[in-house]
Amino acid sequence: MFSLPAIVVLLFMLFLNFKVYYTPETTVAASDTIRVDLLKQLRGLKGALQDNADVKMQRLYPEGYLFINALYGLAWCNFMTDLSSDSDYFKEGTAELQKTWNKIDSDLGRSPFNEELPLHYGAFYTGWSTYFLGRKLSLEHPSKRKETEVAHFKQQCNSIAASVKERIYPASYYGRAWPADAILCLAALSWHDKLFEPRYADVRKDWLDKVKNSLDARGLIPHAVNPSTGKSVESARGSSQALMLIFLREIDEPFARQQFSIFQANFVDSKLGLIGIREYPKGDMGIGDVDSGPVILQIGAAASFVGMQTMYAFGDREHGIALRNGVEAFALPWEGEDQKVYLFGWLPVADAFIAWGHSAEHGLHEPTPSFMVFHMISVPICIALAAFIWIMLKPKKPTSHVLHIPW
Template sequence: MSRGRTVAVALLLVLAVLGSLLAGVGLVRSVVGVDEARNQELAAAQLRHLVPAVAAGADDDMARLFPEGRELTQALVAMAALDLALADGSGTDQALAAADEATGVLRDPATAARFGVQGGGVFLQGWALQVEERRAALTGRPDDAADVAERAARLAASLRAGLDRGEPFLESYPGRRWPVDTVVAVSALARTGADDDLVQRWVDAAGPVADPATGLLPHEVDAAMRPVEGPRGTSSLLESAFWPDVDPALSARRWAVVTEVFVVRRAGLVGVREHPAGVPSPVLGDVDSGPLVAGVSLSASAVALAGARRHGDAVLADSLQREAEWAGVPVQLGPARRYAGGVLPVADAFLVWARAQPHDLAPADDLAPADAEVDAGTGTAAVVWPWPLAGLLVSLLLAGWAARWLLRSVRRGRVGVAQRGIS
């Protein structure tokens, strides 16, 4: 028997054993689920990895992946750390360090200049104010509150000027307007206690721009507020985490539509389709959606988790948590936890930001409450466990076959040695 084949089978045995261990752990995670206490523990463990990683330059790697990668990674990590600190008072020093790191990037004049719009554009201003408002709430210092009020006033002035021109959605880049960016900014203004009349005026102006079929905002509009591209899963789900700050009642009604249009169940798993049914999707996706698998956006699941938590959709949140704990391949080294080996910090950042979201809204009337039994036909709940179970069975079969082959090979070798000794 050739030595090369023996080495190959031995390697297969090692991989099959490792696969069995991983699948077994994944099976346990998919069955046990993540309650709120465990959710907070996981988020804290993620931050113990992410905060120092971002400070060491992990956000720069994301800038090479997509244009806003650095800024978005910084903002998400800081917001998650601040939200957890505001919730229970833990990790305050870490949260303030993450916030200072993020604002140093988001308020850097060089960053604003790169966006090419006065003041850095609504994307940069909105995410920066989200971080700064939370930081001021955590410190409780009057000078921090005054600084936030000043920055909010400038953003409000830009929004008011846009509304006066009949443009509720502001520029993020020269000539480019993504409504989700303005939603984030208006949410930040609402959190700062900005003029309620201005927020309501914006809601009224945004309504006529919405897609007539679904009532959801377009993914992109032009300067005349005409849709460049209709509603998409990634942007609609991201907006859903911020709409509760803007208009809670509208947000609850909107969430029911978002989940109906974009949340799907396929092969037992819950996913988010990037485009509504019947709208063609690029085979590989794009910079906004990330990779697509059969039209489902892999990057949108964490975003959906944030919206589910904000709207009290416990069924969907639980399904997405189970999938993250299985398919995300989490690795915890000491107190720090990372997903997919930590090779994509922005994905880790979206997940920890989603986990830190408060679940402070009651479900809409047509959403299942936390203690409701789930109708398997709704397409909202996931049945995750068959996938790791299948992986476990396949790995065990391969391990068994490889072990049996090697054992027989060893026995044949011993018989050959004995026969040579007799002769």
């Protein structure tokens, strides 16, 4: 009875120690190097979205519909960056990007957000939708871009510029603002100036000057602020920091690198020999919520998923690969012939986060991080489990019976 759970735990420990040495599969098709694992993840998400995974995620997460579609689309954008435009995979990605934009730019996509906010539909919707549209347009030849989409992108950028002149962090909902949403908005302005005639450099500079004067006690951009004053109401957290740094780098790389250095010192941590991103800075404790996902030993799930890409973006290859391989072990991947899902496909938004993180690798498979501490912790546990299982399952010696005759 007790041996079965012990066997399961032992097999899981062995599985973890094997999976931390994961290396993504690649193949060459024509002149393109195809990241096979990432393609399988994208196709797994494609199937989930065809089965209305985005609608299901909206029931679990306030912005689930938009979030899973935006992450899925951005993962395709990163995947397509390495491909030639005449590749079948590029054409598949182009079709998926159009489907994704049609979903984001729909009544259903906008439905959780309020049109009456100063920045229509709020900074979360405007930031993610405009940034995604900019990335989509960047992969299209100018002659093939839809005029309506170009006009919409420019209009949204103009609205963003006007809004951030009034408030550092425009509201996402009435009375609530998160700097991460504003940073997506400013990153969209950066894409505008890459794709079209530059016009927002001064807007970004003025905005950054205000941001630098409203940092938290550790010198980081806060997690949440009062939208009227821009003052912090919640200090920096790992999930939002990991996300903001990716986009902040597109706005102002020197400032982003300063922020990354502080982030590394306060949030990158090791537990049981494995690298993770804390949800709360070192010295602080907290529990998980809708933003962070599960927090185990103070390591945040969302922070670590997003942190893969953060590490790659700032050239910290070793920690990026260590995070990737830890996720590969603990997120329980299941792989079929044409798709790959995590957590048995129960939480597609986690698949979207992981795929988006993997999409930023661009062939970075080395250096191989050391997992010696994790192995040293695992070995005595495995020995103890094996000994317990052997004791429970070993054949019992027959009991000898002595005839006792009372006289």
